[in-house]
Amino acid sequence: MHYVYVLRCADDTLYTGYSTDVERRVAEHDAGEGAKYTRGRTPVELVHVEEYAEKSTAMSREYEIKQLPRSKKERLVAADSGDSDRS
Template sequence: MTTTRSPHHHVYVLRCSDDTFYTGYTTDVERRVGEHDAGEGAKYTRGRTPVELVHVESYESRSAAMRREYEIKQLSRAQKERLVES
């Protein structure tokens, strides 16, 4: 039995209820945002709900998405603000 998976890998940015940003990686953005909102996502977002999805980028490979996630996490707050506004 084979399972069908999305060929895309996504990097996403959430704006948390305390106006901070959280950046993550997933293959299913909708499911992952739901997990964050339910308090089942990353430890960082627990207690900072509700979260708002403010930016998504898609990549063909996991490694490319993970590299981009790291790059976004290294950005300053001002740079992240510009990213989500673009």
């Protein structure tokens, strides 16, 4: 399976990524071995995951989420947690 995930960084920014193993990837981000963006912004918290059968679909969705304004990313994350107060 292929996954698109959103992390909340320690500085409250959101990072979107792609992986075939989300747990391993989050651990890499936390260890400072993930994307350059997340280094220095640890710890990170996994706040959203989407699963896809095809890599191309997951990669397209990753790009789509990265293009969203922060307010829409927050709504996406809030839908997972049931917290609709964040904006």
